[in-house]
Amino acid sequence: MAFTKVTEQPSKYRHLEKMTVKELVTNLNNEDKTVPLAVEKALPQIEKLIIAISDKMLAGGRLFYVGAGTSGRLGILDASECPPTYGVPYELVQGVIAGGKDAIIKSVEDAEDDMQQGWKDLQQRGITSSDFVVGIAASGTTPYVIGCLEDARRNGVLTGCIACNLGSPLAAAADYPVEVEVGPEFVTGSTRMKSGTAQKLILNMISTSVMIQLGRVEDNRMVNMQLTNEKLVDRGTKMVMEKLGIEYEAAKALLLKHHSVKKAVDAHGAY
Secondary structure (H helix, E strand, O other): OOOOOHHHOOOOOOOHHHOOHHHHHHHHHHHHHHHHHHHHHOHHHHHHHHHHHHHHHHOOOOEEEEEOHHHHHHHHHHHHHHHHHHOOOOOOEEEEEOOOHHHHOOOOOOHHHOOOHHHHHHHOOOOOOOOEEEEEEOOOOOHHHHHHHHHHHHOOOEEEEEEOOOOOHHHHOOOEEEEOOOOOOOOOOOOOOHHHHHHHHHHHHHHHHHHHHOOOOEOOEOOOOOOOOHHHHHHHHHHHHHHHOOOHHHHHHHHHHHOOHHHHHHHHHHO
């Protein structure tokens, strides 16, 4: 069966420039509503991917997201949120983007077309067979990401992917493919829109579920979050208050002494 990039098909909406703002936001919202339903269809694939990632990370491995353009930036965003939210080392979950750091804020010409550079970028980070690589590409055809996954597999590294077309070359290169078909974009080919939203939802599922599997959440609380501002100190203090049944100032002092909710509670239990 021939591979068709649905993400590049013409928008079902015409003459966008003639729409009122009300019409624009209504139509955009209606399109956005379809994304969670498309993700729902892929839940069995997402579950398998998360279990495989968790197994590797529980054994001491790291997680790498690899992408280009919007897809790469979404991977970097998800990776960068793990340390402050869950108190894990910054190197545990890493985002790798075609073109390097410059590509985070501006386009780097032709960076995504290099089939060999993705694996080279991972080698610079000391990739081993203990780690896991997830390639992200809305089209499922980005050479940088496909080449990276193919090289990873040849070197004994397990791989997954998030693509927004069915039957893509990227999915064929992944051990655990996730394919979410969200359909044509409101602005033809602008995959930062529905495709990007689908990728973000799936990345949320991956990082949240994996961190829970790693024991970084208790009940429904971020007990290992970094205390990087007053809002988080206040949130953590209230968690300690609730857990230990003590007053605010005592809870805050205990939290600041031990630098995390979990350590504060554990230390109080040792007294």
